[in-house]
Amino acid sequence: MKSLEASYELNLSKINFLERKVKITHPKTILYGPSNVGKTYLIYDYLSHFKISEYIYIDFNDSRNNYEDIKNNLDEFLRKNQIKVLVLENFDFSFEIPYCDNIIISSDIKKRLKGFKNLTINPLDFEEYILHDQRHQNITISFNNFLKYGNLPEIINLEEHKKVHRLQEIIKLQSKNTTEYEILNILIENIDEKKSLFQLFNALKMKIKVSKDIFYETAKKLQENNTIYFLQKYNQEKAVKKIYCYNHSFLNAITHNKKFKNEFTNMIFLELNSKFKELYYLDNIDFYIKSLNQAVVCIPFFNSILMGSILKKIIKTAKDNEINEVNIITISNNENIKDPNIKINILPFYEWALS
Incomplete structure (x- = not known):
């Protein structure tokens, strides 16, 4: 039970949390959304209402955690330690969840479970960004940084010379392999463009070896977890859709080609899409x-x-x-x-x- 014991010893009470417009209010909640939008910090905020001994926080992206150990011993461990809150971060729903009074799950898989509330987490909108940007009191400076470096909470207080590199890392971490990375890249490169998936597939296969099935499957997955959006033309379902990404600054992070209007329009799309x-x-x-x-x-x-x-x-x-x-x-x-x-x-x- 080493993985469970180590997870149980984690003290998350000293982590600073800045308010968001969305909170966990239901004792059984599935948090859903793209990478690095702040799902984990909402969980930390929820856990701050409990004693350290009352919760266990298990992250399945932590390579030190043994999956079989957790799967086989979790139910017994919860009962033995009288745990009130079970947190399963980056969970894939591949085993049955044992009973607990409070269960908070984060995942990139859309899943509906009886008794659970689904909560979609978006990146910061501009109003939230200003509240998080405690270093700048000038709205013009905040706006310039928001436009240049995007809407992810962790980027705000990062040293400026590290921001683009971190954005590049976040893009890479979302991809399981080179093919998925290249598919995500070509979608980001075409934000605010009217391009069909067939057009993009043909363009990408000139660059790398990729099957049509893999391309379409990956695009569908990116759409389902709100990494990429496809905007429909009004009253014309068959018309080519416009492409947008959950972070407008990814475009600037992957290319030196300046598409300022595209980034600006993507930024406005995100403000509207959240409302x-x-x-x-x-x-x-x-x-x-x-x-x-x-x-x-x-x-x-x-x-x-x-x-x-x-x-x-x-x-x-x-x-x-x-x-x-x-x-x-x-x-x-x-x-x-x-x-x-x-x-x-x-x-x-x-x-x-x-x-």
Whole structure:
């Protein structure tokens, strides 16, 4: 029982936790989400309400832990030590879970169990990021870092010269082999692009040896664990989907090719995706929020005079779809454009995201 004894001795009470908009509130909860979004720290926060002797924390990604030892002895160990909280981190549901009053599971497998609440964990939104960014009191500096280095909690207080390297490590750790890594890479390289999986598969097979089945299986897995998103065109299910990633800064971490607009738009997608279930794209409009009948267009450096023709296309699409409000999100511009039928706002990202 060495693995269980070592796990039982872990003292997690001294770990600092910063508040998130989501918390574990149910005694039996399955946490689900992509890598490094903060699932573990939510578990630490939950455990802080219990005595050290009342919980056992088992991480199946810890190579020191013996799987068979845990599987065969866990039930007896829980009863013997009168444990109130069982935590199974990075669990694959490959053995039956014994009884315990409180059971908290983290996994990258979507699983529904009777009596359990499923809780999806997303990376930090901009409001949460500002609360976590305790080194900077200036919103402009916080925004610049958020845009450049992304939305993962652990990156915020890392020394700047280590941030890109750590982002690269996180990408690699999500892949079991070189093929999976290359598939994830080509998807990240195409964020905010309208590309079919067939197009990307054909592009990748020119670079590496990969089967169509493996490519599609891996893409499906990445979609299911919220690493990659495929955004549908409104009312056109068969149209090519747009690709987004759970961390917009991964693009900058894997290539020197600058795609600033793509990263900026991915960042805005994540803010919207965490708040709205029905999100689509339209021609000339990046995001259509059906429930609000609103459109969001991402133009980092907007100039109403220089972009008159683009604005006309946006307004026409909005009118054709009976959209009553358009928000154009920029880096720093702030103005209103008058139109007799549609409310048009030009807002800097930080003002829009915090409103």
